[in-house]
Amino acid sequence: MNVEIDTSAFTEEAYELLSELEDSLLELEASPGDQELISRVFRAMHTIKGSGAMFGFDAVAEFTHEVETVFDMARNGTIPVTKQLIDLTLAARDHIRALLDAAAGGEPADQVNANRIIGGLRSLSPDKKSGGGAAAPASTPGKAPVNTPSADEPHIFRIRFIPNPDIFATGTNPLLLLNELRELGECRAVAITEKLPDFYDLDAEVCYTGWEIFLTAKIGENAIRDVFIFVEDECELNIRLLDRDQMIRDQEDGKKLGQILVERGDVQQNDLERALLPLGDRLVKAGVISQDRVRAALTEQQVIQEKHDKKKTAETATSVRVPSEKLDSLVDLVGELVTMQARLNQTAGSIGDHTLQLIAEEVERLTAELRDNTMSIRMLTIDTTFNKFKRLVRDLSTELGKEIELITAGGETELDKTVIDQLNDPLVHIIRNSIDHGVESPDLRRACGKNPTGKITLSAIHSGASVLIRVQDDGAGLDAQRLRAKGIEKGLLSPDDELTEKEAFQLIFAAGFSTAAKITNVSGRGVGMDVVRRSIEGLRGSIDVTSTLGKGTTITLKLPLTLAIIEGLLVMVEKEYFVLPLAAVEECVELSREDVQKAHGRHVINVRGEIIPYIRIRDRFEIAGTAPDIEQIVISEVDEKRIGFVVDKVVGQHQTVIKTLGKNFQHSEEFSGATILGNGGVALILDLTKMVRYVEEEEIRELDVQ
Amino acid sequence: MFHFSMDNARSVGVLSLSGDLTIRNAAEFKEAMANAMDQANQLEINMTEVERIDLTTLQILCSAHRTLLKKGKSLALSGTVPAFIRETVQQAGFADCAGENETSGLWKGVTN
Numbered sequence: 117m118n119v120e121i122d123t124s125a126f127t128e129e130a131y132e133l134l135s136e137l138e139d140s141l142l143e144l145e146a147s148p149g150d151q152e153l154i155s156r157v158f159r160a161m162h163t164i165k166g167s168g169a170m171f172g173f174d175a176v177a178e179f180t181h182e183v184e185t186v187f188d189m190a191r192n193g194t195i196p197v198t199k200q201l202i203d204l205t206l207a208a209r210d211h212i213r214a215l216l217d218a219a220a221g222g223e224p225a226d227q228v229n230a231n232r233i234i235g236g237l238r239s240l241s242p243d244k245k246s247g248g249g250a251a252a253p254a255s256t257p258g259k260a261p262v263n264t265p266s267a268d269e270p271h272i273f274r275i276r277f278i279p280n281p282d283i284f285a286t287g288t289n290p291l292l293l294l295n296e297l298r299e300l301g302e303c304r305a306v307a308i309t310e311k312l313p314d315f316y317d318l319d320a321e322v323c324y325t326g327w328e329i330f331l332t333a334k335i336g337e338n339a340i341r342d343v344f345i346f347v348e349d350e351c352e353l354n355i356r357l358l359d360r361d362q363m364i365r366d367q368e369d370g371k372k373l374g375q376i377l378v379e380r381g382d383v384q385q386n387d388l389e390r391a392l393l394p395l396g397d398r399l400v401k402a403g404v405i406s407q408d409r410v411r412a413a414l415t416e417q418q419v420i421q422e423k424h425d426k427k428k429t430a431e432t433a434t435s436v437r438v439p440s441e442k443l444d445s446l447v448d449l450v451g452e453l454v455t456m457q458a459r460l461n462q463t464a465g466s467i468g469d470h471t472l473q474l475i476a477e478e479v480e481r482l483t484a485e486l487r488d489n490t491m492s493i494r495m496l497t498i499d500t501t502f503n504k505f506k507r508l509v510r511d512l513s514t515e516l517g518k519e520i521e522l523i524t525a526g527g528e529t530e531l532d533k534t535v536i537d538q539l540n541d542p543l544v545h546i547i548r549n550s551i552d553h554g555v556e557s558p559d560l561r562r563a564c565g566k567n568p569t570g571k572i573t574l575s576a577i578h579s580g581a582s583v584l585i586r587v588q589d590d591g592a593g594l595d596a597q598r599l600r601a602k603g604i605e606k607g608l609l610s611p612d613d614e615l616t617e618k619e620a621f622q623l624i625f626a627a628g629f630s631t632a633a634k635i636t637n638v639s640g641r642g643v644g645m646d647v648v649r650r651s652i653e654g655l656r657g658s659i660d661v662t663s664t665l666g667k668g669t670t671i672t673l674k675l676p677l678t679l680a681i682i683e684g685l686l687v688m689v690e691k692e693y694f695v696l697p698l699a700a701v702e703e704c705v706e707l708s709r710e711d712v713q714k715a716h717g718r719h720v721i722n723v724r725g726e727i728i729p730y731i732r733i734r735d736r737f738e739i740a741g742t743a744p745d746i747e748q749i750v751i752s753e754v755d756e757k758r759i760g761f762v763v764d765k766v767v768g769q770h771q772t773v774i775k776t777l778g779k780n781f782q783h784s785e786e787f788s789g790a791t792i793l794g795n796g797g798v799a800l801i802l803d804l805t806k807m808v809r810y811v812e813e814e815e816i817r818e819l820d821v822q
Numbered sequence: 823m824f825h826f827s828m829d830n831a832r833s834v835g836v837l838s839l840s841g842d843l844t845i846r847n848a849a850e851f852k853e854a855m856a857n858a859m860d861q862a863n864q865l866e867i868n869m870t871e872v873e874r875i876d877l878t879t880l881q882i883l884c885s886a887h888r889t890l891l892k893k894g895k896s897l898a899l900s901g902t903v904p905a906f907i908r909e910t911v912q913q914a915g916f917a918d919c920a921g922e923n924e925t926s927g928l929w930k931g932v933t934n
Contacts, residue, residue: 284845284878291877291914298913305915312881315859315889320848320878327915 126171127216128437133160134216135503137209141202142506148197157205158184158191164212176215179230183208186237195240204236206507270301270334272419276354278308278326283350290323296343301333304419306412326352328412330419358420440533443494447680450483450490451773454681457483458771458794487771491678496536498576498585499527504540505547505574512551519558519569520551529576531583532678535655539585539675542648546587546671547572549645554591554669564666566590578677582657582699585673594663596620621661625649656697656788658755658805684772684791686799687750687763689733690741693799695772695791696761700752700804704766707747721749721760730760731811733802736786754808761804774801786810823847824854828861835862836900840871848878855886865890866900875907880916887928897928 137160144153161184169177183205189195211233214225275297279290297303308326312318331340337355344353457479464476502524513520531539555561555570562568573588599620603609608626625645652659657675676682676699684695707730711721720729730749733739749760774789781787788803825838837858843851858865867883887897911917911929 289876291910294913294915305913307880307915309881309884309916312885312888314892315856315882315885318852318882318885320852320882321845323877324881325877325914329915 123171123173123219125437126167126173127220129167130164130176130216131213133164134209134213135500136160137164138206138507139503141206141209142510144197145199145202145510151191154187154191154197158187161187173215173219175225176212176219179208179215179234180212182234183237186241189241198240200236201240204233204240208233208237270332270423272358272423273329273331273333273337273340274356274358274416275329275331275340276326276352276356277329277344278352279323279347280350281322281324283323283347284321286347286350288347288350290325290327293343293347294327294329297329297331297340300335300339300343301331303329303331303333304415305329306408306415308408308412310408328408328415330416332419332423358416443490443533446490447494450487451680453483454487454771454773455792455794459796460794462794484771487681491532491681494533494678495530496533497527498529498531498536498539498583499524501536501540501543502527502574502576505543508544508547509551509572512548513555513570516551517557518551518555520555521569521571523571523573524575525573526576529578529583530677531576531675532680534680535583535675535678538651538655539673542651542673543574543585543587545645545648547574550587550589550591550669550671554589554593556592579674582674582676585675586670587673588668588670590668593665593667593669594621594624594661595665599623618661621663624661625659653805656803660756680774682772682774684770684801685750686767686770686793687733687748687761688765688767689737689763690739692737692739693767693793693797694733694763695770695799695801696750696752696804697801698769700754702751702753702758705749705751705760707749707760707762709745723751726758728758728760730762731807732762734762734764736807736811752804754804757808759804759808761802770799772801824851826854826858826861833863834866835864836866836868838868838871840873842874843872843879844874844876845878848882851879852882855882859886859890859895862895864896864898866898868901869899869903869907870901872904872907875910877914880911880914883928884916899928903929 137157140153140156140160144150144157147153161180165177165180165184168174168180186195186201187205190197190201195201207229211225211230214222217223218225277290277293279288283290294303294305306328308328309324311326312324318324333339337357340355341353344351457476460476460479464472505524506522509520509522550572555572556564556566558568561570571590573586575586575588577584577586596615596617600609600615600623603615603620603623603626604611604613606626608623609615625648649659652673652675655675657673660672660674661669662672663669683698685698685701687694687696705721705723707721715721719731720727722728728749728751734741734743744764747762747764748766749762750766751758751760753759770791770793772791775791776789777784777787786803786807787800788806789801790798791801793799823839823841825840826835827838828835835858837854839851883897890897908929917929
């Protein structure tokens with residue numbers, strides 16, 4: 117029988133490991149001496165090799181083995197970590213990726229390139245003949261163990277702490293020291309009271325107690341010693357790292373009978389302990405050891421076992437891989453449920469049956485929870501996207517002879533998967549632009565009195581229902597005058613147009629606009645930034661540019677958290693329903709006939725002393741009928757300006773499941789979609805930004821005609 | 823601070839403690855314990871009103887408990903034991919210090 121192995125699990129994991137590998141390598145380049153990073157690189161490669169071989173990706177396994185062999189030497193300190201090694205390993209990482217792509221039906225990987233990489237790596241090893249024989253095990257039993265406690269994994273320390281009998285006299289409270297240890301990590305103490313005398317011989321002010329403490333923490337031994345720094349001379353202190361590898365070897369080589377029984381499920385851990393107690397008792401009675409020592413030993417065993425168990429569950433239960441289509445259809449279903457629930461609410465309301473209403477409310481609550489849950493499943497942190505750029509910045513800046521450091525912040529910010537997926541290309545364009553046009557060459561920077569190493573900061577932060585993603589460089593900045601001149605040259609502006617600085621900056625997003633004197637293969641062809649704007653607007657986001665000449669440029673992308681369901685404000689004009697995104701809405705005020713008369717035909721209203729322009733939805737869409745005496749203005753923030761939208765009636769908040777409009781309506785850019793209402797009707801979702809832009813353009817045109 | 827009462831009929835003595843029970847008055851506490859241990863065959867300690875304890879308290883109780891067990895007498899806690907005391911016992915690793923088994927343990931319900 118032919119067994120089909122699902123290799124997608126491997127490829128997905130491998131891609132993740134590769135990006136981890138890349139990150140580690142880049143970090144390693146910055147701090148070549150970091151043993152922990154070297155181990156991380158090694159581990160990533162080791163895992164790729166191992167599971168690659170398991171899933172039949174022999175080419176991947178063989179190639180990775182070669183790289184791993186060389187890196188193993190770096191790990192043991194046989195060869196130093198050099199830029200050359202990192203360059204080669206990065207190239208190797210790309211080749212592994214190419215191999216994976218090829219296996220998935222992509223183009224075959226370049227064998228010449230592979231040979232070049234391997235040749236380069238082999239030449240690094242002191243013993244040039246080594247590295248051959250792909251089948252040989254990577255680690256030989258004789259190699260020196262790397263004994264650097266890694267920071268990302270907790271260790272178990274056994275601390276023997278025996279205070280001097282007169283420790284109380286110095287005012288020390290040993291219990292406080294234990295509390296301090298507890299702050300370092302998970303801590304279990306067993307008091308050793310074998311010196312505690314018979315009650316009648318007891319001196320109440322003498323310390324007879326010692327401890328065996330088991331501390332599970334991600335720290336080094338010194339951090340523990342620091343706790344005892346003031347009592348060093350007043351106690352006996354012995355700290356031992358319970359060697360993880362030793363423990364595992366113990367477990368694998370010769371499992372104890374009890375352990376085997378427990379693992380097989382024949383015996384419960386508790387029962388085993390109970391059974392072991394008599395042995396302890398016998399030892400105690402024989403005077404071999406004290407009761408406390410037995411307890412300490414049992415605790416030690418338990419702590420180790422717990423950590424082992426925890427690791428196992430962590431390995432199995434941290435995540436489940438699900439194809440994203442399944443999630444997409446789940447979101448669709450939840451969307452339909454939200455719509456149905458709105459209908460149920462409305463029906464229950466109109467029937468007026470109390471019981472039915474109660475049920476409808478309960479369903480509403482559940483639906484809301486289900487919706488939030490589903491949305492949160494689709495949320496991904498943005499750090500994977502951010503990390504990709506480290507490589508981009510490194511490669512591009514080397515190519516252009518610039519020195520640039522990429523700093524990222526807020527990588528833990530979560531965004532909807534669809535948004536993240538579509539964010540990559542715009543960010544690539546923006547960052548390329550920053551590298552190419554923004555940051556100057558080191559010589560020029562030195563001449564300007566700047567640090568020769570340029571800085572690009574990539575950050576993400578939550579702001580209400582949006583996420584702000586900022587790309588900031590400390591380069592040359594944008595020259596508003598030059599942009600304006602270029603705009604006139606390209607025919608985008610007429611020579612007498614007046615532009616604010618901000619408007620001038622927006623020119624960089626115009627199609628075919630580039631101020632770069634020469635076209636490099638990085639940027640300058642003027643196709644990038646308009647694509648950026650289009651894709652960000654496609655995500656219902658916006659772009660903001662600020663810049664100071666000579667100091668740098670900041671480009672801020674404002675993106676919605678999610679695309680599928682938004683909170684909207686349902687409004688009515690005549691019998692038509694519209695939805696305004698609630699995130700943009702600031703307040704609602706009344707517009708009476710008098711207000712309109714006072715404004716003498718201009719579409720503005722005075723709200724608490726502030727003049728706010730408004731757009732009449734009724735006029736805009738030429739809806740027939742007469743407006744009521746008192747209309748409502750929904751005041752919203754659009755492009756950082758307050759603008760009102762006049763409607764007949766504000767219905768209320770509405771869970772808006774966004775449905776895309778049919779093909780025939782795709783050109784109606786004033787709508788970002790439609791939604792189905794509780795009564796089965798349809799409401800159009802207004803794209804406020806676009807609408808304001810259209811109205812402005814129209815008015816400018818009218819003015820020109822006049 | 824230390825109040826001892828004796829139920830002569832059942833030869834059960836109850837030592838009620840209150841306030842601070844730390845090294846400052848450890849000697850007095852030991853004194854009071856010794857007294858109570860002499861009089862009662864079954865000694866109960868009530869710690870409901872205790873506000874502070876430290877290692878000396880635990881040593882005295884532990885030692886007294888062991889000594890009494892050896893003599894065939896008993897020591898137990900009565901009333902509610904304040905949560906902070908249970909916590910201290912647990913953190914100091916005294917939980918089943920003299921409590922070799924479930925019946926004689928002083929700090930029942932507390933584990934290391």
